Amino acid sequence: MCGVLGLLLHDASADAAPEISEGLSLLQHRGQDACGIVTCGPKGRFFQCKANGMVRDVFDEKAISKLVGGMGVGHVRYPTAGSSNHAEAQPFYVNSPYGIVFAHNGNLIDSPSLMQFMDATAHRHINTSSDSELLLNLFANNLQQTGKFRINEDDIFTAIGGLMKQCTGAYACVAMLAGFGIIAFRDPNGIRPIGVASRRNNSGNDYLFASESIVADALGFGEWEDVKPGEAVIITRSGVSRKRVAEHTTFTPDIFEFVYFARPDSVLDGVSVYRSRMAMGDALAVEVDKILKERGMTVDVVIPVPDTSRVAALNLAQKLNLPYREGFIKNRYVGRTFIMPGQQMRRRNVRRKLNAMALEFSGKNVLLVDDSIVRGTTSKEIIQMAKDVGAKKVIVASCAPPIRHSNVYGIDMPSRSELVAHGRDTEEIAEAIGADLVIFQTLPDLIACVRQFNSSIPTFDCSVFTGEYVTGGVSEEYLHQLELLRAENVKNKVVVNSRESKGEGSRVNGFHDQESAIVSSAINRADDTVGLHNTWNIS
Numbered sequence: 001m002c003g004v005l006g007l008l009l010h011d012a013s014a015d016a017a018p019e020i021s022e023g024l025s026l027l028q029h030r031g032q033d034a035c036g037i038v039t040c041g042p043k044g045r046f047f048q049c050k051a052n053g054m055v056r057d058v059f060d061e062k063a064i065s066k067l068v069g070g071m072g073v074g075h076v077r078y079p080t081a082g083s084s085n086h087a088e089a090q091p092f093y094v095n096s097p098y099g100i101v102f103a104h105n106g107n108l109i110d111s112p113s114l115m116q117f118m119d120a121t122a123h124r125h126i127n128t129s130s131d132s133e134l135l136l137n138l139f140a141n142n143l144q145q146t147g148k149f150r151i152n153e154d155d156i157f158t159a160i161g162g163l164m165k166q167c168t169g170a171y172a173c174v175a176m177l178a179g180f181g182i183i184a185f186r187d188p189n190g191i192r193p194i195g196v197a198s199r200r201n202n203s204g205n206d207y208l209f210a211s212e213s214i215v216a217d218a219l220g221f222g223e224w225e226d227v228k229p230g231e232a233v234i235i236t237r238s239g240v241s242r243k244r245v246a247e248h249t250t251f252t253p254d255i256f257e258f259v260y261f262a263r264p265d266s267v268l269d270g271v272s273v274y275r276s277r278m279a280m281g282d283a284l285a286v287e288v289d290k291i292l293k294e295r296g297m298t299v300d301v302v303i304p305v306p307d308t309s310r311v312a313a314l315n316l317a318q319k320l321n322l323p324y325r326e327g328f329i330k331n332r333y334v335g336r337t338f339i340m341p342g343q344q345m346r347r348r349n350v351r352r353k354l355n356a357m358a359l360e361f362s363g364k365n366v367l368l369v370d371d372s373i374v375r376g377t378t379s380k381e382i383i384q385m386a387k388d389v390g391a392k393k394v395i396v397a398s399c400a401p402p403i404r405h406s407n408v409y410g411i412d413m414p415s416r417s418e419l420v421a422h423g424r425d426t427e428e429i430a431e432a433i434g435a436d437l438v439i440f441q442t443l444p445d446l447i448a449c450v451r452q453f454n455s456s457i458p459t460f461d462c463s464v465f466t467g468e469y470v471t472g473g474v475s476e477e478y479l480h481q482l483e484l485l486r487a488e489n490v491k492n493k494v495v496v497n498s499r500e501s502k503g504e505g506s507r508v509n510g511f512h513d514q515e516s517a518i519v520s521s522a523i524n525r526a527d528d529t530v531g532l533h534n535t536w537n538i539s
């Protein structure tokens with residue numbers, strides 16, 4: 001997952017960067033690998049800062065002060081295509097035509113054929129393995145076809161409409177055209193979220209695009225509206241134009257946004273994430289009650305796995321009339337584990353992040369509630385931690401059904417063999433993670449928990465549970481290739497890590513080791529040196 005953001009201030013002489021940086025920190029939960037901001041200042045000049053690392057590390061006061069201009073685009077990245085190389089940090093930029101800056105959340109499923117098109121037909125050079133760079137060049141190529149010295153809104157709508165015919169996958173994007181304005185668009189299935197909001201001030205309106213509504217709330221923007229599937233929205237200093245540019249749309253937002261990705265205080269496509277998670281707790285309580293009775297088992301205490309499952313776990317405990325206790329204390333300085341790169345790093349960080357308090361576990365039958373079990377990294381570690389501090393029986397309940405299929409739309413689950421539920425039934429999953437019992441939400445219940453708050457959403461992308469991909473075009477051959485690529489990346493990473501430990505540097509064939517990149521980026525920032533940090537002006 002990634003977070004995208006665009007801001008246009010009515011006052012062109014004001015600077016957008018401080019608020020973009022603030023907004024990106026509110027989207028940090030969507031991507032922790034890299035972040036970037038590009039602003040557009042006087043004479044249409046772009047100013048850019050992007051690097052591996054967290055928003056707070058990359059954007060200190062000095063970095064922000066160099067980002068001049070009243071409009072800009074920001075991005076937080078969690079890679080799904082290409083590598084964690086800092087060259088793939090976003091936003092991306094192309095100078096021709098007109099100067100375009102681009103940020104993308106999602107994942108394309110036809111990158112190889114698009115690459116071929118770029119090479120053989122469009123003759124555009126693609127410098128990274130990022131699908132987002134391909135998407136930007138598709139947009140640029142379509143704009144180029146107008147052959148115009150200056151373009152207008154209709155030209156942009158036509159270019160994006162063309163792009164929607166030319167590529168397949170998930171994309172919620174923000175673009176900026178030098179000296180013109182900012183643009184958002186969302187794929188015809190609306191798989192990834194994005195919305196638009198405005199803020200009235202003395203001179204006129206400021207406009208915001210963001211992945212989640214929390215950014216609008218925190219920055220004082222109102223009138224939040226979701227960008228519709230297949231729609232493009234163009235904002236210039238003279239106003240807003242919106243148009244459905246896709247010929248066919250079928251609205252199928254990704255249900256996993258509600259399960260895990262989005263912040264609970266966001267409202268996505270008219271559904272409060274918080275309320276949907278409360279409903280997930282209520283529905284799961286019924287399932288838990290049924291299965292515990294069937295097995296003749298009892299539970300003494302309900303314990304959430306911080307952070308995401310808290311909301312659901314509290315509702316579940318209330319519904320079952322069981323005590324709710326915060327048995328795991330979270331180190332607030334450690335980020336999300338699932339979106340960290342590398343299995344070793346994720347495993348180590350579960351222990352760094354969570355600590356089990358013996359007094360809540362000792363001698364008890366505990367019911368641990370989590371939002372989802374993906375690779376099983378978290379459950380395996382915390383079950384062991386619970387047992388180490390004396391839990392009698394450990395039962396795990398998941399707000400999502402078993403995840404058995406790859407995600408190809410922007411969540412880093414490319415390989416089925418990494419998923420603990422793949423090829424396993426419930427008993428075998430319990431055995432694999434060391435639980436006495438595992439209870440899953442059913443898919444119809446999960447869908448009902450979200451859909452009850454907006455019945456105009458016809459259905460959701462539930463591909464990680466069902467293996468049915470809403471865009472079509474995901475063949476067994478494609479999934480197999482994805483898995484091979486994944487294995488190749490992991491192999492490269494192992495080589496990099498072993499070279500690193502021998503002091504041989506961190507770069508092999510352009511692949512940059514993420515763990516060291518994060519650390520180095522922070523260090524470079526403190527020393528104010530350029531290099532990994534990669535700060536420069538495009539002008």
Ligand SMILES: O=P(O)(O)OC[C@H]1O[C@H](OP(=O)(O)OP(=O)(O)O)[C@H](O)[C@@H]1O
Pocket residue numbers: 260305306307308309335336337338339370371372373374375376377378379
């Ligand atoms: O089975 P796994 O592969 O471990 O993935 C699932 C876990 O990862 C996420 O937690 P994470 O720590 O990323 O974020 P959170 O603090 O928002 O719960 C999610 O909430 C589950 O706890």
Ligand SMILES: NC(=O)CC[C@H](N)C(=O)O
Pocket residue numbers: 001002077078079080081082088104105106107108130131132410411
């Ligand atoms: N998670 C995402 O949305 C990733 C965006 C893009 N596919 C990348 O890898 O940079």
Ligand SMILES: [Mg+2]
Pocket residue numbers: 305306307308309370371378
């Ligand atoms: Mg979690």
